[in-house]
Amino acid sequence: MYHDPALAKALADPRPVSAVSAGAGLAGLAGVIGWVAVARAVGMDGPYAALCNLLACAVPMVIWSLAVDKVHRRPSTGIDWALRRSWRDTLDVSLVKLAGLFATWAVIALVYATGRFYWQGNFAFAMWCFTRAAPVLFVVALPYVLWLDRYVVEPKDGAWHLGAWLCGQAGVERDAIADHARNWAVKGFFLAFMLAIVPPGYADFVRRDMTRLLTDPVALTxxxxxxxxxxxxxxxxxxxxxxxxxxDSHIRSASPFASGWAAALICYPPFILMADGGPLDYHPGTSDWTHWFAGHPLSLWPVGACLVALTAIYALSTVAFGPRFSNLTHRGIITHGPYAWSRHPAYLSKNLFWWLSTLPVLTLGSWVDAGRATLILAAVSGVYWWRAKTEERHLGLDPAYRAYADWMERRAPIPRLFRWVRGG
Structure with missing residues (x-):
């Protein structure tokens, strides 16, 4: 029998190790399921209960990460617990770092205060959370930074460089300040959006009528x-x-590429292009699957099941990150769960959901409307392809991601399927 050394190596090549275990995400998922079950039973559907759902998600993940995965002992944290410097030895560095950190928060607060949309609609809830959390964060940051700097191998991070620049000190690195600014821009922009949409979706689920779930595929879906x-x-x-x-969930780097920021930001308010009336709004002239398959339960059930499966893949792609999820950042390479099948399972499942749920080739108007909707939805999918490529460009700066991408290209089911479809 002919022996192919390259093939043998590929078959024996193990998948790169994930930066976070599946256990952390599953612990958080169990917390969410437990909380919403209690909330539905007693009718806790308000915004405070929605925040408790975040707590129910976070606490199990933190406990699992520290007690089981022992992530605090990893070299990738940049912490050496054996250092135990005196706080007097690191006080000067810590104070400069706090100056940079508080200056960063002040800039973010100024952006929030200036943007009118942050105080309207769902965003108003996020601002309510921030205004009440800010004093607590200010107080907690002091002992946290003073304590952690005793153990961090290199305490002069981006916050220190910003603080040193503000204080007129020497040794400032502009690249470190730029990276620090990008990291906090990601947190400031996306956390406000996420908190804004926490209460509506949570309340909708807790209040939803369950009496027709077993007989109505639309209601169950x-x-x-x-x-x-x-x-x-x-x-x-x-x-x-x-x-x-x-x-070990800190941001290693935020995308340094303008194309990556552009591709991501046009998918979120206030820059979103897919919103109602926006240039990439594909809904005019269309309906959805419940309209086209109405009265045909033999079609409604399987289509609904496919939509649920696609959404489950999308959600599990986020769960796989555990406490590390965020856009535009590198916080460790994830290789398990849906990421063992595709490098971009969330984007793939989300776009397939839109195509199946909308069926843009069918129209309530003219064939021109159908063609327009199809082309615009194709453009939306193109935006997510662009996002995927910019993310690969950023993460590809890390050899660990390049090893993962190489393994996926050879071994993962979805890339192999695409290769088969292309005839490769």
Missing amino acids: GWLVTFMFVVDVAFASVGYMLTLRPL
């Missing part, structure tokens, strides 16, 4: 899809909050 989004938003919100070195 809507209920399950809503739950998947509750899970996704909870994990995403917690991910933006828990950017902490002791959890």
Whole structure:
């Protein structure tokens, strides 16, 4: 038998190790399921209960990460617990770092105060959360930074460089300040959006009528899809909050590429292009699957099941990150769960959901409307392809991601399927 050394190496090549275990995400998922079950039973559907859902997601993940995965001991945290410097030895560095950190928060607060849309609609809830959390964060930051700097191998991070620049000190690195600014721009922009959408989806799920679920495929699909989004938003919100070195969930880098920021920002308000009336709004002249398959239960059930499955993949893609999810950042390479099948399972499942749920080739108007809707939805999918490529460009700066991408190209089911379809 002919022996192909390259093939043998590929078959024996193990998948790169994930930066976070599946256990952390599953612990958080169990917390969410437990909380919403209690909330539905006693009717806790308000915004405070929605925040408790975030807590129910975060606490189990933190406990699992520290007690089981022991992430605080990883070299990638940049912490050496054996250092135990005296706080007097690091006080000067810590104070400069706090100056930079508080200056950063002041800039973010100024942006929030200036943007009118942040105080309207759902965003008003996010601002309510921030105004009440700010004094607590200010107080907690003092002992946290003073304590952690005793153990951090290199305490002069981006916050220190910003503080040193503000204080007129020497040794300032502009690249470190730029990276610090990008990191906090990601947190400031996306956390406000995530908190804004936490209460509506949570309340919709908790209040949803369950009497018709077993007999109505549309009602069951809507209920399950809503739950998947509750899970996704909870994990995403917690991910933006828990950017902490002791959890090894800190931001290694934010995308330095303008194309990456552009591709991401046009998918979120206030820059979103897919909103109602926006240039990439594909809905005019269309309806959805419940209209086209109305009265045909033999079609409604399987289509609904596919939509639920696609949303489940989307939500599990976020769950796989555990406490590390965020856009435009590198916080460790994820290789398990849906990321063992595709490098971009969330984008793939989301776009397939839109195509299946909308069926843009069918129209309530003319064939011109159908053609327009189809082309615009294709453009939306193109935006997510662009996002995927810019993310690969950023993450590809890390050899660990390049090893993962190489393994996926050879071994993962979805890339192999695409290769087969292309005849490669």
